[in-house]
Amino acid sequence: MDIVTLCFGNKDVENIIAVASDELCASGNLCGKMFTVRCVRGTNAVPNPCHGGSITVKIVDHCLGCNGTLDLSKESAAIANPVARMIIIDYHQ
Template identity: 60%
Template sequence: MALKVSLAIIFGIVATLISVALAAPGTATFYSSYVLTPPIHIYFAASACYGNKNYGVMIAAASDPLWQNGAICGKTFNVTCTGPTNPVPHPCTGASVVVKIVDHCPGCGGTLDLSREAFARIANPVAGIIKIDYRQI
């Protein structure tokens, strides 16, 4: 029984190390994933991947290098803030977020353009742009 527990613990540690090693560095910005129009109706902005379908708020747009003619649409990524890119001290919350790619962000200022809600989960929005590690899950 103790051998099984030890093997499970070792396997968990190795799996964690492999997943960390496969993370890619990049930067993230954020955008608003919806449009408010009077009298405060929420309309989800059309996405390059899915049109007007609602995929919630834990979503992101891919920059040109990741876009690959839309091949990245629907892929999910675990994103973690690793530090600031500007003078905002300590922007990271210490949390990670899982986002689904639903849009293209041509010419955006980062690797991933996260929804405001996803960005706020991992960093202070005042930072505007942050360093990240991201990996596909």
């Protein structure tokens, strides 16, 4: 994926990535850390927001002002319906 990130600059990064919110980054530098993420439920009326299973994402940046814990890349849609836009997740490092 050809993007510029805080953690890796303009180096190519994998497609399944995430950026961490202020809440998560408060505990220290998360650059390059891997998290396993699973969709728990949706936050709106979209039917069947979760596809099941889990994915592993690499933290590549800090998302200033994000209200959630992780902002997932589009390629992370394996766990959720992209129409749902925002989902409740369970995650661990």
